[in-house]
Amino acid sequence: MAPVFSHGDLRLYLLKLLDEQPRHGYDLIQALTDRTGGTYTPSAGTIYPRLAKLEEEGLVTKTVEGRKTIYAITDAGRAEVADRAEEFDGIEAGLADSVRLIADEVRGSVREAMKSLRADLAAAAHEERRAAPTRTARDDDPRVRSREQLQRADTAVNAFRAHVRTDLRAHVARGGVVAASTVDRLVRALDDAAKEVTRALHG
Structure with missing residues (x-):
């Protein structure tokens, strides 16, 4: 920017x-x-x-x-x-607006990434339901189903990682700067997601 x-x-x-x-x-x-x-x-x-x-x-x-x-x-x-104290106050206000705009763009990118991720998961769930009638006895083994879900999770995590990395690299390549606060928000969001998974597994 x-x-x-x-x-x-x-x-x-x-x-x-x-x-x-x-x-x-x-x-x-x-x-x-x-x-x-x-x-x-x-x-x-x-x-x-x-x-x-x-x-x-x-x-x-x-x-x-x-x-x-x-x-x-x-x-x-x-x-x-x-x-020029009043003039400086105006400069500071402009900088604050610029930082808020950057934060809005980051939030928008995260929302789009999550929307894409949810769509991928919904498509995978639909495919799984469609294939359900043809399952064999082996497919009903909880360990088999767990491995399938693990693969889905791996796919989702990799898709999210690729999306965010692409956005970050493209931004830097265009001359943009990645602020520490942006990465801090990303780390917090990932930490919250990891905690939610842990709660779901042990709940």
Whole structure:
């Protein structure tokens, strides 16, 4: 998804991050990624030229500590942040909208995957019912039926895995970013499903 930063917004956001505390370049990149919910991860080629421009304007200073270059805001930079406080609030609101939209897309993808999975399971159940009249005595063996159900479960799990992997890989290939919160939601959903299966088996 395209970032919500319009012309000049990234400049102000960098100043705001430095107003919170001095940071090095990678820390700024990580902070932007975290604040945007993973929707925007700028490259070093985007961040450092803007930092150089801010330094040229007297809004930030830099000091070298070992291999790291630490950037800190100046009094002039703080004054600009204060003067543009309302503008920054608008940028934050735009970022929140962007993160909500990403979450909606993730929920939609999960719903579609579950809908497809349910359809596959319904088709398998229908086929099983259709074949029921032709069962032999061996087919009535609980162990045979359990192996059949195990195979159905394997098919369902593999289909779900393939669907989600395809969505994730396609998203990243298009330049999208997979946020940690997205993976956290996926892990929780899978954990809930696993617990439901355990309850059903031992209930």
